[in-house]
Amino acid sequence: MANEPESLILPLLREIRGEIGKTSERLEEVERKLDKLESGQKTIRQALTADTMMSKFVTGDFEERIFELERKVEALTKGQ
Template identity: 70%
Template sequence: MANEPVDMIMPMLREIRAEISDMRGEMNQRFEAVEERLDKLESGQKTIRQAMQADTMMSRLVTGEFEDRIFELERKVDALMKGK
């Protein structure tokens, strides 16, 4: 009877080790899936950032063109006022 607990411990430890190994494999798969999802989100954010930058650049160009037109009109009005 003294040998029975010792004989039970080793198989239990082997079972625990196998279960821990399985759990590690599952966790690695889950982490990989999460990392893939995060990579997709990050790439989407990059696309959104690039679109926002392009929109900002376009608005600057359009605003700049209007400012140039207004400046030209002001210059023409000044020239007309001086001519009177």
């Protein structure tokens, strides 16, 4: 009687339930890791955006200074 299909069903279902529990724990761990990676990528994207904006600001400031110097040199050369 111990080998009859009815006596194997409950242990099999318990084993399946245990495996499902392990799988859901693994999925939760993977989700946590993915969230952490996405957060890191977002931080990197924000840093790159800030760096790009700062570069544009510095370049713009530099171009303004060059323009002013060119204007002064032109005024000096016209004055001679």
